[in-house]
Amino acid sequence: MFIIDKERNRILKIESTTFSKLGFKEREHLQEWIANYPDCLNEELLIIQKEFDGFNDTNERLDLLAVDKQGNLVVIENKMDDTGRDVAWQVLKYAAYCSTFNSAQIIEVYDKYLRRIGSQESAEELLQDFLESEDFRERLNSGNTQRIMMVAGNFRKEVTSTVLWLLNYGIRVQCFKATPYKLEDQIFINFEQIIPVKEAEEYTISMAKKSREEVGAQEELKEKQKKRFEFWSNYLEEINKVSKLYQNVSPSKDHWISAGSGMSNVAYATSVTADTIRLELGMLSKSREENKNVFDRLLESREAIEEKFGKPLIWERLDDKKMSRIKYEKTGVSYLNQEDWPEIFEFTKEVLPKFESAIKPYLNKIRQKLKNRY
Secondary structure: OEEEEOOOOEEEEOEEOOHHHHOOOHHHHHHHHHHHOHHHHOOOEEEEEEEEOOOOOOOOOEEEEEEEOOOOEEEEEEOOOOOOOOHHHHHHHHHHHHOOOOHHHHHHHHHHHHHHOOOOOOHHHHHHHHHOOOOHHHHOOOOOOOEEEEEEOOOOHHHHHHHHHHHOOOOEEEEEEEEEEEEOOEEEEEEEEEEOOHHHHHHHHHHHHHHHHHHHHHHHHHHHHHHHHHHHHHHHHHHOOOOOOOOOOOOOOOOEEEEEOOOOOEEEEEEEOOOEEEEEEEEOOOOHHHHHHHHHHHHOOHHHHHHHHOOOOEEEOOOOOOOEEEEEEEEOOOOOOHHHHHHHHHHHHHHHHHHHHHHHHHHHHHHHHHHHHO
């Protein structure tokens, strides 16, 4: 940091120092400075308690407890020249303790603080004025919205690494580096937000949210894959009682299982979604022309196939895609709901043998014609 000498058109360096060299102490000085001017932490905060020890079953005490403009509780922990190794764990405990406070408890905590500092003002009225809302009680400490601010002259690597990791999981933590400066008899102090960097705070929060969403999506996928494997294990056990189609097929984590039809690049499949069970015959060659040719030949026998099956089928030539398929499905049932499994199994046991036997003779004819051609 420098000071400008306007007369000489020069800058003079202001040397940074430490609180201990200047004789300042954590509670007597740093804590008091923040308590009396919390705006030094870059936002409007209302200090509602100092040296708070009102936690159940513990003698621990936090340095400062505040409320922000949204009604969130803010735990402020101050260290002088060094954070030490355990401050991250310390503030997490405080935030966890505070998460249970209701609006009445917060008002009581603030009221005790006001009495302690000799103020006769109403805690309830001050909170209402600060939050600018008559229904301020509903906003106080709503959900898991507690915040953490750490202030220190130096942050150890193990602390900053932990904070950066916590940010990825939505824990709202800020680190402020408090640096004292000395120029002759004048002493200055600078509070700098170093985590997340103030200019990139919104970006950091957005990226942390994205990261949490990705983790959530991965966990959801794992759960679905586990459920599918369990479903297909039971499905195959039931369907193998009435059909040989899937006898050599193993349970899958995918949303489908398939089996050969006896014709190259044409396969039977059963697939599931969140609300549907589907049986289908797919033409899956790399050649679009070949797939459409097989489909069109089967389509010529549509009436006879559907008569033998006993119900109309869904014929999808899919002109805009390489593949084509014939399918039959049931909606309103989900593999995710185990109570639906008996209905799915009974549906498939009744329909799959008919589906295969209705299509198989005509598929064999096409295969034989193609074989004779070559």
